Amino acid sequence: MNKLHLxxxxxxxxxxxxxEHETGMAVENLANVFDYDSYELKYDSLADKIIxxxxxxxxxxxxxxxxxxxxxxxxxxxxxxGYSFAD
Numbered sequence: 423m424n425k426l427h428l429x430x431x432x433x434x435x436x437x438x439x440x441x442e443h444e445t446g447m448a449v450e451n452l453a454n455v456f457d458y459d460s461y462e463l464k465y466d467s468l469a470d471k472i473i474x475x476x477x478x479x480x481x482x483x484x485x486x487x488x489x490x491x492x493x494x495x496x497x498x499x500x501x502x503x504g505y506s507f508a509d
Contacts (some may be wrong), residue, residue, distance in 0.1 A: 470496035
């Protein structure tokens, strides 16, 4: 993830990975049922973590206009579900 801007496909893959870590089940075809308005990215160099707040997320039959936090702790564990920028 060495880009200044993440596209829809990037955000979808990141959220799918976090969901898989949360539920233990692989997520396929998320792009068909997932959408969002925007995102905010925060990098904490002292803690070596990246937090993405996905704004206005929509998952068909699951949620609408919800903010979702995903975190990468920089330790090789990949993307995880979070609960705020403070995680």
